[in-house]
């Protein structure tokens with residue numbers, strides 16, 4: 001069923017009896033050409049593009065819980081392509097372009113809102129670094145604009161410009177960045193993939209791999225064995241645990257990241273604003289809540305909840321740039337499990353086991369990557385070649401010392 005304004009009017013006049021379920025609830029078949037493990041944003045996007053762009057027709061997505069229950073429904077909804085390094089910028093710009101056409105592609109209202117992303121800077125050295133980043137972005141065809149303090153003040157008068165420790169001297173703006181309703185992304189991709197015949201099987205945990213003579217035969221699951229010619233793993237925070245079942249040890253650690261939402265306030269924040277001297281970022285949801293976050297908790301965990309020291313740290317960051325946030329009451333907070341790679345950049349690659357592919361290491365920036373990650377993973381799964389924007393995302397970069405160290409903090413996952 002196509003969603004449209006006409007359809008809403010028709011349903012409103014006929015008692016809303018014509019709406020069907022957005023996707024089926026099938027039982028698994030004996031085997032598929034391609035199995036995707038993980039029904040998060042990346043797994044569902046991969047399935048959608050496999051069917052819509054690469055002509056694959058026998059696909060299943062296996063999800064141990066429910067669609068949207070992982071990080072895709074837990075993140076702070078920010079999309080952007082403001083990266084510096086060659087290995088990253090073309091990929092994230094490709095992703096932003098896909099976001100721009102996503103709702104038409106999926107026929108689904110994902111509330112893509114290009115309200116802009118503004119990174120504040122607080123020193124001359126930081127301004128120079130942001131100028132360099134903006135130039136790198138523009139060289140790759142992305143948009144970037146360096147603002148001085150007065151220009152920032154005109155857009156965000158509520159910021160504390162004269163903070164003695166972190167005075168705001170300007171910002172790097174990407175106007176095409178913004179926010180997208182996160183769980184609608186999972187639902188939109190699920191509905192579109194299902195309409196092309198992809199079986200989305202919820203409550204189906206992958207518990208092991210069947211591997212014979214170095215080639216994957218299929219997966220063991222809580223619903224029994226399911227055969228496959230190719231298996232793609234896209235389980236984000238569970239990457240290490242799932243790939244260990246195939247005997248692989250990844251250059252990835254699992255860490256907790258928290259998100260926070262305040263009570264609803266009148267419209268105040270025009271886009272996404274990030275603090276440049278600490279880790280704090282904020283936007284305002286359509287319901288009025290301030291949506292904000294900061295650093296990972298800093299220890300390895302699979303718990304989807306965090307601890308109070310980081311709550312304090314994030315709130316201190318908020319108070320440093322917008323003290324009035326101290327008057328708002330915190331309504332909700334939660335945690336998600338991050339797949340932190342050693343250099344803070346992702347991996348989309350084959351493994352040494354024939355027919356087994358991996359997508360992960362998204363750290364806390366994988367939501368904005370969802371469309372490109374799905375497209376590039378589908379490209380790899382279908383053609384066995386990396387997509388041109390994802391050639392740097394290989395396992396062997398750690399062996400070759402060719403890390404994509406966007407933050408410049410070295411091989412320390414907890415610092416990225």
Ligand SMILES: Cc1cc2nc3c(=O)[nH]c(=O)nc-3n(C[C@H](O)[C@H](O)[C@H](O)COP(=O)(O)OP(=O)(O)OC[C@H]3O[C@@H](n4cnc5c(N)ncnc54)[C@H](O)[C@@H]3O)c2cc1C
Pocket residue numbers: 037038039040041042043062063064065066068069070071072073074075076077078079204205206207234235236237238242257258259293334335336337338362363364365366367368369
């Ligand atoms: C608090 C928070 C804030 C964030 N903010 C942003 C942001 O503003 N911008 C941004 O770009 N990124 C952000 N991120 C990161 C982003 O959400 C993730 O990088 C991205 O969602 C990960 O990909 P995914 O959607 O496929 O993951 P998930 O939704 O976690 O999908 C993985 C799925 O695999 C399933 N799974 C695990 N093990 C198995 C198994 N054995 N069998 C079957 N299924 C299994 C899980 O149940 C899960 O549903 C944030 C993350 C968090 C937690």
